[in-house]
């Protein structure tokens with residue numbers, strides 16, 4: 001069907017129900033002794049339980065101090081202690097269970113001590129549910145002018161004012177403690193995409209040495225604070241696009257401590273997608289079932305489903321909000337399209353007829369196009385709500401299909417339809 005002949009689709013009334021996200025918490029018969037139970041009183045903190053598997057894909061639940069996270073999960077990125085243009089209530093309303101904060105940005109502005117004084121990120125920004133902070137490792141290598149990478153740490157210049165700073169594993173642990181997220185990430189050396197074997201080796205080996213220092217510093221801070229556990233430290237597997245280095249990194253990481261989760265970093269940074277899949281397939285056999293697996297910086301919708309099918313549980317990416325601010329939106333049957341296209345000028349249908357988000361329930365494509373073309377701030381907000389809900393809901397759908405046991409077939413059909421829509425849009 002050509003775009004011009006598309007029939008106008010009715011906007012669903014705003015009273016239409018959002019998909020249900022709440023699921024009952026299965027009772028745990030034997031909480032691990034010595035760990036504090038969460039608010040429900042029945043599950044130990046930081047415990048991850050795999051509830052269903054379908055091939056390598058897993059559906060699980062992770063208990064954190066600020067609530068429970070059902071996986072697979074997409075985590076919206078709140079770089080500056082805000083998911084750009086949205087209030088915490090709106091982020092929660094679109095179904096997000098956990099969001100990110102960026103250590104590099106918040107350290108530079110307003111400063112982690114300011115955030116600490118204001119009650120940590122939860123008190124400062126008003127988001128009440130679980131949070132995760134990255135370690136700044138990716139940003140110091142991608143955003144700033146680095147003067148030195150040494151064994152001690154990374155000396156860099158702020159991208160804001162050129163001021164000089166030093167991130168060491170110990171310093172980053174102190175900053176992430178001040179920010180107060182439920183999950184904090186170890187400081188890692190993230191080499192550029194498709195790095196040479198030599199550089200990828202240097203980076204993963206240094207990341208392992210820094211991990212030991214992060215662990216020591218984190219344990220010392222927790223002991224000094226003397227309070228109940230309220231944060232857990234996730235290590236990061238590096239190794240570039242070299243499968244044997246990825247395996248070595250994973251083994252070294254797991255041998256170096258008892259973790260509550262593990263992340264895979266340094267992927268989706270420009271390498272061909274089959275290489276990313278190859279790296280995930282190489283690492284997976286090394287990872288114990290009991291740990292949630294977080295693929296950092298992914299994804300786009302098809303990347304999310306491909307990685308879930310390879311056993312990944314957690315994701316984050318700035319794409320939904322960044323794309324939304326640029327007018328790029330995801331539509332289930334059409335792939336990624338730009339709302340400014342002229343074919344939307346008088347299109348009375350919803351943005352994505354298959355989406356239940358506030359934007360799709362309430363506005364026409366014609367209005368959303370007008371807002372974007374006119375440069376209205378509301379456009380950024382409405383398109384960000386849609387794109388975020390799209391990924392959050394896609395992860396929820398994946399979870400349901402893992403539980404049902406038809407994940408492989410469903411995800412393959414979903415990806416093919418999304419890609420076919422994208423290809424058709426490219427021809428028009």
Ligand SMILES: [Zn+2]
Pocket residue numbers: 351352355356357358359360361385386387389390
């Ligand atoms: Zn929508």
